[in-house]
Amino acid sequence: MEDPLNKFYQQFQLFVQNNPNVISAARAAAQIPESAKAVIVLSPYSLSHEFRREWVSKSYKKTIVERPERLLAASMGIAAAITMYPALFTLKSAHTAQSSLLSPHVLKVHGSQWPQEVLQLCKHADARLSQGELEVPPNWNAGDIYLTSKTIEALQGTIAAVETGVDSIFTGPSLEHISNRVFVAIRPPGHHCHYATPSGFCLLNNAHIGIEYAADKYDVTHAVILDFDLHHGDGTQDICWKRAGFKPDEKTSDEGYNEFGKKFAEFPKVGYFSMHDINSFPTESGFATKENIKNASTCIMNSHDLNIWNVHLSKWSTEDDFAKLYKSKYRTLFAKADEFFKNAKTEMNDLGKPFKGMVVISAGFDASEFEQTSMQRHSVNVPTSFYTTFTKDALKLAQMHCQGKVLSLMEGGYSDKAITSGVFSHLIGLQNQDWINEWGSEQVVKEIVRGCKPNWKPYKTKKSRDVIRIWAEEVIRLGRAMIPEFEEVLFKEAILATKANVVDSDVPTSIAQRLRKSHVKEEKRLPSEAPMEETKRSQSRGRTIKNEKPKEAVPFVEQELSSEEEDDDYEYDEELNKTFNRTVEDITIDDISRHLETLELEQIDDATPKYKEEQKQRHLQSNGMYKIPSSRTTQHLKQKVQSSQPTYDDSDISMISHISTAPKHTTRSGRRW
Secondary structure (H helix, E strand, C coil): CCCCCHHHHHHHHHHHHHCHHHHHHHHHHCCCCHHHCEEEEECHHHHHCCCCCCCCCHHHHHCCCCCCHHHHHHHHHHHHHHHHCCCCEEEEECCCCCCCCCCHHHHHHHCCHHHHHHHHHHHHHHHHHHCCCCCCCCCCCCCCCCCCCCHHHHHHHHHHHHHHHHHHHHCCCCHHHCCCEEEEECCCCCCCCCCCCCECCECCCHHHHHHHHHHHHHCCCEEEEEECCCCCCHHHHHHHHHHCCECCCCCCCCCCCCCCCECCCCCCEEEEEEEECCCCCCCCCCCCCHHHHHHCCCEEEEECCEEEEEEECCCCCCHHHHHHHHHHHHCHHHHHHHHHHHHHHHHHHHHCCCCCEEEEEEECCCCECCCCCCCCCCCCCECCHHHHHHHHHHHHHHHHHCCCCEEEEECCCCCHHHHHHHHHHHHHHHCCCCCCHHHHCHHHHHHHHHHHCCCCCCCCCCCCCCHHHHHHHHHHHHHHCCCCHHHHHHHCCCCCCCCCCCCCCCCCCCHHHHHHHHHHHHHHCCCCHHHHHHHHHHHHCCCCCCCCCCCCCCCCCCCCCCCCCCCCCCCCCHHHHHHHHHHHHHHHHCCCHHHHHHHHCCCCCCCCHHHHHHHHHHHHHHHHHCCCCCCCCCHHHHHHCCCCCCCCCHHHCCCCCCCCCCCCCCCCCCCCC
C-alpha cells in the first residue's frame, strides 16, 4: 500500500529544493534526535463524518460549522509550523488504523450501552436520510449533531488516531525514539460528550478515551486535562465526576452506589482545568440552565475525589492588557494543576504505589481572535500568541510532574482563520519555541487560508519581494498534499492548480530524512557546480539567470507565482514583508537548542531508580546532541523572551452571579431547537 504521506513528502522535497535557506535547517536536523521532535498525527478517516440532510436549505447548511474542511484548515497550520521548523516535527498518518467503539478503554469511559446506541443509529442513518427523515433521536440536539453510516468509520479512525498519539509518547524502539509531545488533528471534537449524551458536535469524549487507553496500556495513574476551547467542556467535566465515583445522570442502576450516589473513585484519576466564555454554549446567556452555569463555574480541589477549576474569559483591548489577564487569572489553571499532581504523588506514596502522570490539552481554537462572530457572539477571545504561551506553560507543568508527556487533541475552532492560525501557534509552543507576532498578522493568515478553498489556484503575478505570498503558497501546497483524501472528499471536481512534481524514487521517508538528504547533496556539491545547479533550478521554474555565483538566498523569493485569481483590494505591505522575511531567515540559524534543552530538565525525584538512571543517561547524551551551530544570535527572539517563572494569583477567579436561567435551549452554532 502506498504511503499516504508520499504526496506530502514529494511536495516537501520541492519546498526544500526551492528554498536554499532551509538547507541550513538540515544541519540542525542531523543533530536533533527523534525524541526531541514533536509528533503530529493526522486522521484521514475523520473526513468521513459529513452532514447529509440534502433536503435542508443552503442557509441551514451554513450553520453546520463542524465540517470535514476543518481538517484542511488544521493542515494549513501544521504546514506553516513545519516550514518554520522543519527539523522539529515528525508527521504520522493513522490511515490504516481503526479501533472499535467497543474497545475496553471506550467502554470504561462511556459504558456499554452508549457506544452500542451510536453504532445502531449510524447503521440506520442512511435509510432515514434517504426518506427525508432526521437520522438522530428527537431528544438530541439536531442542530449540532448529525450522523451517517460513514460516521462509524470516522469515530473508529479518531479513536485510532488518539491511540497512535498516546503510543507515540510512551513507546518506541528505544528511548531516543520516544517523543514526549504530540498533537492529534481529529474531528468530530469530544469535550461536550458526556457519559451517554452527545452535545455540541461531540459523540465520544476523546480526551478521556485517550487517558483510559494510556492507563490500560502504560499504567498512567493521574492525568490533567487543560481545556482552552471557547466553550466549557461540560462533558469532560461530567465524566470527571463519574471517575470520582458519582453516579452519572444517565445511569439507571444504583448497583454499587451508596445512598448518596457515590462509590469508590476510579483510576486513573483526572483533574479538569478549563478557561472558557461563561456566556457561550453550553451556558449561552439567556438560554442556559442554572445547572449548566453552576457546572461551568465549579472550583473544587482535592475534595470528594474531585479536582476541577474553571476560569471565565474576560475582555481585553491590547496585548498588554491580555498579558496581565493571563498572568493574574488564566495562569491560575497551572497552579491548580500543579497542586493536583503534588497531591497525587503524596496519595500514591501513602498507598505504596507508583505515580505516573500525563498532561492532556483539549485544544479548541474557537476562542481565537480570528473566529467567526456567529460562533464568538459575546466578544471575548484570545490573541493568537496565547496558544504558544499556554502550550509552553503546559510543557513546564509536564516536565515538573510527567517526564514531559503531553497529548494535545484538537477540539473546537470553526473558521479557517481561527483553526489555521491557532494550530500554527500551538505547534510552535509545543516545541517550546517563540511565537513571532508577524506570523499571526491579518495579512499572513489571510494568505494561508486561501488554500482552504476547494478550487484554490496560485497567483498569476507577484511582486519581486512579496515574501509573505510566496511563503503562503509553499504552505498551501504542503497543507493540501498532507491527506490524499482531501481531493476525493473536499476538492472533488475542482481542478488543482498545481500537482506535486514527481521526484526520484529514491526519496527518504520523513521530514528529517529529506532535510538530511538535501543537506548531504549541498555538502557534496563542488564549488564549480553550484552556479550551474542554481541555473538548472531557476530554469525549471521558468526563468534563467547568469551562470555566476548566486547572492545570498532570500527565503521563498526565487519562485514564480501563477494564477487566474487576483485580489483587487490587496495592498503590498513592504515593511511587513521585510520583517516577515527577517524572521524566516533567523529561524534557520537560531540556536534552537536553548529552547529544546529546557525540555530535558525533568524532575525525576519521584521516579523509580530504573527510570532515574535511564533519564540521566538520556540527558547526558542529549546535551551534546542538541547543540546546533549558530553564526549569529536572533535578536527579535531575544527581545521577546519573557521570564520563565509563572506568577500565580488566585484573587481574580471569575465567578457567576445574577444571570437569567430561563429553561430554554440553544445549539452550539447558535440555532434554537
